[in-house]
Structure formats: C-alpha cells, structure tokens
Amino acid sequence: LPAAAHVHVEQLARQAAEGLAAMKGVRVWGPAEGRISLVSFSVEGVHSHDVAQVLDSRGIAVRAGHLCAQPLMRRLGVESVTRASFAPYNTVDEVRRLLEGVKAAQDLFT
Numbered sequence: 673l674p675a676a677a678h679v680h681v682e683q684l685a686r687q688a689a690e691g692l693a694a695m696k697g698v699r700v701w702g703p704a705e706g707r708i709s710l711v712s713f714s715v716e717g718v719h720s721h722d723v724a725q726v727l728d729s730r731g732i733a734v735r736a737g738h739l740c741a742q743p744l745m746r747r748l749g750v751e752s753v754t755r756a757s758f759a760p761y762n763t764v765d766e767v768r769r770l771l772e773g774v775k776a777a778q779d780l781f782t
Contacts, residue, residue: 678708686707692713698716717782724736736755737752
C-alpha cells in the first residue's frame with residue numbers, strides 16, 4: 673500500500689479497536705499497538721454469528737467464528753470472535769456504523 677493508504681487503514685483499525693474496547697462487555701483481541709487492518713472482538717453474552725448477523729443487516733460485512741484459529745481459540749478459552757477488516761476504501765463513518773451495530777447487537781441479545 674502507498675504510505676497514505678497504510679496510515680489511513682491503520683487509523684481506522686485503531687479507532688475501531690479503541691471504540692470497541694470502550695464499550696462495556698466488549699473485549700478486543702490482539703495487540704493494543706501495531707494493529708494494521710484487523711480488529712477481532714467478542715461481545716459478552718452474544719455469539720459472534722449473532723453479532724455478524726446484526727451488522728450484516730446494517731450493511732456492515734465482518735467475519736465471525738474461529739477464523740481458522742481453533743487451537744488458539746481453545747487455548748484462550750474463546751468459542752468464537754467477530755473480525756472487522758479495513759482497507760483504503762473504508763471510511764471513518766463506517767467505523768462509527770460498526771460501533772453502533774455492535775451496540776445494537778448488545779441491546780438485542782443481552
């Protein structure tokens with residue numbers, strides 16, 4: 673990626689990770705620093721597939737499940753996670769919509 677695109681993607685992922693981490697009942701997985709474009713998270717009391725379904729209904733695409741990392745998930749004691757991936761074409765507004773969607777999933781399922 674060109675430098676400006678890389679910085680943009682990194683900023684979106686950081687904004688998403690910080691916004692999710694600030695939400696009660698949401699755990700962000702992975703390093704606090706050095707995050708490039710992926711943000712994996714779990715919502716207490718809500719299965720990752722349910723989070724993904726709520727986000728999908730709002731036009732937000734994420735991945736959910738064990739993400740080809742079953743041994744790691746088992747070791748961490750985590751059934752599944754939801755993962756948002758960012759690219760140069762994503763926007764700050766989409767990060768806001770992701771956070772709103774996660775809140776909506778919490779409201780619906782907890």
